[in-house]
Amino acid sequence: MKEIKNFINGEFATNLSGKVFEKRTPIDNSLVGKVYEAGRPEVDAAVNAAHAALEGDWGRLSVNDRVKLLDGVADEINHRFDDFLQAEIADTGKPVHLASHVDIPRGAANFKIFADTIKNASTESFRMATPDGKDALSYAVRVPRGVIAVVCPWNLPLLLMTWKVGPALACGNTVVVKPSEETPSTATLLGEVMNKVGVPKGVYNVVHGFGPDSAGAFLTSHPRVNGITFTGETGTGTAIMKAGAEGIRPVSLELGGKNAALVFADCDFEVAVNTVTRSVFENCGQVCLGTERVYVERPIFEKFVNALKAKAEGMKPGRPDDPATKIGPLVSQEHRAKVLSYYERAREEGATVVTGGGIPDMPIDLQEGAWVQPTIWTGLPETAAVVREEIFGPCCHIQPFDTEDEVVRMANDTPYGLATSIYTRDLGRANRLAVRIDVGLCWINSWFLRDLRTAFGGSKQSGIGREGGVHSLEFYTELRNIMVKY
Ligand SMILES: NC(=O)C1=CN([C@@H]2O[C@H](COP(=O)(O)OP(=O)(O)OC[C@H]3O[C@@H](n4cnc5c(N)ncnc54)[C@H](O)[C@@H]3O)[C@@H](O)[C@H]2O)C=CC1
């Protein structure tokens, strides 16, 4: 049976406790491997190794040498593309076309992009006159924060982990990564890459386990961790922010969402339907930026609902490597139970189930997998649970609207503020609304179009801080001001 180990100080390590947990694939519930859960001793060892690396070779590397190593990491991920692809697919069940176009290439690109960013980052300087008639120059340098805890979710495991590890290492920090218990494989594989490329031991560490009373909590409460970057649920973000408060450690939080799409009657109908289809159903609805609330201007409401229904019904579930597969399973049986409980709740609250609402008929060999039907509801009030709470499944509620003010009010009526998308040919209106909706990211006639130099993050309860491009430097470095009198 495959063993998935912790990666500490450049070596694959089991644990002192002997505790292991099973990782099963959501495709058919077969065993992927057994994972060694890190306890306090392993987390201590990882954090200590990360500090030693900062004080050793890694801390002494020039930016250019660091950047060369990170370019090498990206090249080696690409070289082992198929290993990463198979590992990601086994953990998540996502279709090959998705993982091979998004997850793995972006996982590699995250190292190159931040290597470039750090090479080209400038800092401020000011010349001033001193009271005694001389000159002084203030200039700033960026210094790494130290050891960064990187706590990751399961929806885009390699992409979202490297989105943090890339900039953290580019800035000269060391990291201890806690992957999601649902997706331990690619973070572990990255340890092999780090060794192959010659990244000094202790720079990249991985500890496996769960949240409370396990590796996640041991890591985030560790007094020698200097900063915590977290992607996951808002409730977990609250716990992590409390852990960061002890010792005044900075936190960067990318949290949940309940994103709205606004579709106006003057939109390019085909673009709107195709793009909303992606934003609702891609990765089986398990994308933090995905749409779960769709607002459609009344004159095209019926036509839009019917078109999205046809798209949803065309999404064939199946094995990741089957070219006919359009949608994979949810990540786990546990997550499926949560999504199905919302499907039930929608019915209880009086929704019209336009399509879906249950488990699809699957061939016998896939029946133990975590499959659910793509689902669309209409007819619910804005107070209904499925309209208010993040479900993180392939589903949405579609609501008609009549005026701009009404749709802005509904879009903003949520504690979350991650992303929105607006479909209209009237760019004046689109830009006007983009600033009225309280979100960190707004797309116009598009979705998931990312320029990685730009700021990424959520407003309200969707997060704190911005990462991406030079914005990542704000979290992964500290500015030190140096004043020279001459
Ligand atoms: N805003 C963003 O950029 C993104 C947000 N997400 C959000 O992530 C969620 C789905 O991911 P999940 O893995 O279910 O999130 P989660 O919050 O349950 O878990 C995320 C990670 O935190 C760890 N964890 C849980 N409790 C902890 C604790 N008390 N202390 C330390 N670590 C703890 C877990 O083991 C896992 O590694 C959704 O809410 C989604 O919206 C997902 C991707 C991107």
Ligand SMILES: O=Cc1ccc(S(=O)(=O)O)cc1
């Ligand atoms: O699921 C959340 C998510 C998806 C993509 C990105 S990014 O492309 O790295 O910006 C971030 C979060």
